[in-house]
Structure formats: C-alpha cells, structure tokens
Amino acid sequence: MLNTISVDVEDYFHPSEVQAFVDSSAWEDLPPRVEDATRRVLDLFARHNARGTFFILGWVARRHPALLRDIAAAGHEIACHSYAHRLVYELTPVEFREDTQLAQQVIADACGLLPRAYRAPSYSVTERSLWALEILAELGFTHDSSIYPIRHDRYGIPGFGLHARLVSTPSGPIMEVPAATVRLPSGRLCPVGGGAYLRLLPYRYTAAGIRRVNDDEKRSACLYFHPWELDAGQPRLARGLLARALQHELDHLQGVLLVDRMPAVKRISLAGQLRRLQATSRARSG
Ligand SMILES: [Zn+2]
Numbered sequence: 001m002l003n004t005i006s007v008d009v010e011d012y013f014h015p016s017e018v019q020a021f022v023d024s025s026a027w028e029d030l031p032p033r034v035e036d037a038t039r040r041v042l043d044l045f046a047r048h049n050a051r052g053t054f055f056i057l058g059w060v061a062r063r064h065p066a067l068l069r070d071i072a073a074a075g076h077e078i079a080c081h082s083y084a085h086r087l088v089y090e091l092t093p094v095e096f097r098e099d100t101q102l103a104q105q106v107i108a109d110a111c112g113l114l115p116r117a118y119r120a121p122s123y124s125v126t127e128r129s130l131w132a133l134e135i136l137a138e139l140g141f142t143h144d145s146s147i148y149p150i151r152h153d154r155y156g157i158p159g160f161g162l163h164a165r166l167v168s169t170p171s172g173p174i175m176e177v178p179a180a181t182v183r184l185p186s187g188r189l190c191p192v193g194g195g196a197y198l199r200l201l202p203y204r205y206t207a208a209g210i211r212r213v214n215d216d217e218k219r220s221a222c223l224y225f226h227p228w229e230l231d232a233g234q235p236r237l238a239r240g241l242l243a244r245a246l247q248h249e250l251d252h253l254q255g256v257l258l259v260d261r262m263p264a265v266k267r268i269s270l271a272g273q274l275r276r277l278q279a280t281s282r283a284r285s286g
Pocket of ligand 1: 008010014015081085120121122
C-alpha cells in the first residue's frame, strides 16, 4: 500500500498561527529559512528513495525559483499552496481566484510546470468556502487536498468522508484527498495525517494510525508536514505558551522521526503522486 507524503513549502513566518503576531508586510524583512529547510527535506526523501507532493506557496516560488526547479528535478510533484497564505473562508471568490491564479503563474514561471494539485492554507476549505472547489476545477486543478474531515476551531468539515473521492462541481470534477484520520472505538475521529498531533504525539501513534487506515480500511493515508517542522534554529515568533508549543517547540523532533523512521514501518512507501496513489487504492478496494 502506498501512502501520500506531502510537504507544504512555506517559511516559518507564514503559518496562520504566526500571522497573529507577524503581519505579512514584515515578511520581506525576516531572514528566510525555507530554502535550506526544504533542501533538508529533499535530502531525507532522497535517502529513502521517496517521492512526495510539494504544495508550494507562491510567495516562496517568487523568491526561490531555483528551489522549485530542484524539487521538480528530484522527481517530486509540484503543487500549489496559494500565493499569500490567506485563509480561503476569509476571501471572496474573486479574491480566491486572483490569489490562486497568481500562485499558478509564479510557480510555472519558476519551474516550467503548472500545478494540478492544490492545498489551502490551514485546510481552510470548509462548509462556508466549498465554492473554492469549483474555481479550482475551472482553473485546471485535478486534485485538491484542503479538507480535514474533523471538527476543529479553525477548519474541518465533520462528516465529509475520510477517503479520497471525486467531487462534482459545475466546472467539472475534482479529486478531493483528505488528510488521514482514524476513528477511535469511542466513535471520535482523530487526525493522524499531520499538524499538532503529528508534532506532539509519539511517533507510534502516527504509525498505528496509518496501519489502521491501510489494513482495516484498505485505503492509503495522506500525510503532511512543513519544512519548518525540521528546522530547530528558526526564530520563535508566536507568543504565549500554548501557541509556541503548538507551533514550534516540539515539532522538530517529531518531524525528523516521521521521515527518518517511516521506512521502518514496512507498509509505508513514501510516495506522493496523488494520481498514482488513487489508482492504487481503487485497485485495492475494487
Ligand atoms: Zn501552510
């Protein structure tokens, strides 16, 4: 069973939690770390002969075009993580279209590849921004991975469905690939695909969750992390104990564990080609 490993390529000052403390007008003045951090991810993947899907922020693509070329040259899928990391449900459809088109353009300018897969900042395609899928299909995206099928204060569509499936829109179908979740015996749905759970809980929790998705549900799991999760030297921008813990404090260890120890879990191949994975899980379930 192949699972999807994906990387949201953004700098340490881009996450929504940090934007409460650092205005986007200050981004230009902060020391960039995304290129070095992403190159560490590329090295890890190369060591394990892994292929991933890299959802790249347009803002990063504009400033680090050589990085995009190297990601593509290493055989990874080039995908889109918006231009300015703004939450989709805080944009109008017109603003969302503009942001997405700009991201497509700068990514294509940087590496010559037009992204076909999209991931919204902070999984911000929710009930109130589901209109985004139609715009993505219209702009030529074939895959989207912007919906977390859980309840969370900032994102999530509880009951959306746990596995990849085609969603119909007036502009055509788009394959939605949710982040991996596991249903506990209590019925509660828990995220295992990434985020604070991945950073803060022991690695064996993630590994057991992936085994459950693969073995019990016969489906592949979609995982994600960020280059800054492997970057222990980044400046601490978020204030407050909880914000810091969720954002940066423990992340480094778990990020390294995730990538380094994945091959030890035999069922996991690090492979990110969403289309190929979908074909695999269809063949398995069919
Ligand atoms: Zn992001």
